[in-house]
Amino acid sequence: MIICIGAGPGDVAYLTQRGAELIRNADVVAGFDAVVNVVQSLIPGTAQVVTMNYRDQTERLAEVAAAHHADKNCVVVFMGDIHFSGFQYLERVERACGHPVETLPGISSAQILASRAKVCFDETTFITLHRRGDLEPFKRHLVHVLQDWRNAIVIPCPWDEARSFMPRHIAAYLLEQGIPPEHPTEVWENLTRSEAEWHGTLSDCASQEFSDMSIMLIRTLSPMSSQIEPPGAAS
Template identity: 55%
Template sequence: MISAIGIGPGDPSYMTRLGEARLQKADIVVGFETVLQLADDLVPVTAERVVLTYRNQEDQLAQVAARHADGARCAVLFMGDFLFSGYQMLERLERACGERAERIPGISAAQLVAAAGDVCFDETTFITFHRRGDLQPFQQRLVHTLQEGWNAIVIPRPWDFMPHEISRYLIEQGVDERLPLEVWENLTGEEDHWSGTLASCPDSFSDMSILLIRTLTPIPSAV
């Protein structure tokens, strides 16, 4: 069995019970170093750990797929929820295996931001820039979302499209610089929170940041 497991935003208590059960039975546990460290207390002491980097991940995933084909129980860990940010890696994993992995979503930082910021997802668009390749279609989608009067929850891309660059880009595209902006860092860990506007966004956030951009126009309440 090979399981793709979202471990949550940082605090291990946010992992689902099913994800924890699969992890504790794994022969091989795979993930980026930061993710493995966050899940450290839940990884079996007998499990082999395979550390991914952005350069070696395809080779490492191919080796894990071969071990899976030989009968090893493999758990591949993703920060937060792979359906929010990490889907490209999930696709690489499944291509390497030649089959669909067991998918166990986790709690994402986007959900926590929505809860903390008192916004609901049916009035909010989620966009992640934490991906490889051309960002332009996603950048334009964010512009249109805000111009149409919807809230947006946004994950930046380290380190070339961070909160400051996102704010500057939106203003250059004609988005109102007065839109309220909030940035959270290290959710469920040593959290930090900043609030201001697009125009006042500082250039000082870490790669563990996520944004909430609010509309100035109230969205009509559902009947």
């Protein structure tokens, strides 16, 4: 068996019970160093632990695939929810194994942010820029989201300086595209730890520096009015 698990947004308390059970019964637990550290307390002493980084992930996943084909129970842990910003990593796992693998969703930082900031996903669009490849289609989509009077939750792209598209870069880009500078904007760091939060406008954000552990909320200038009945009206 091999299964990919969303391990939550950086705190083992947000891991699902099913995910915890699979880790406790695994022969092999694999993932990026920081993610494996989150679930370290659940990994059995008998398990093989395979950690990796961006540079050696292909080689390390080949080790996991070999263990899987040798009938070991293998778990690959992802930060957050696999299908929010880990889909390219999932593709690498499946490429290493040579077939589709089972996935178990987790709690994402976007869900935690929506709870903290009290925004509704029905009225909000989620966009992740934390990916390899061409970001332009996703950047254009973000512009259209705000033009359509929706909130936007955005995971920035950290990585190296040449490729980084962090909150200040996102804000500057949107301003260049004609998005109004007064959009209420929030950046939250380490959501499940220190819960640092910054509030300002899109214009203010263009001059702010934030850590790689950041997620951004850009609120619409025209929030949707309540669609429930007025107080006292018949239900």
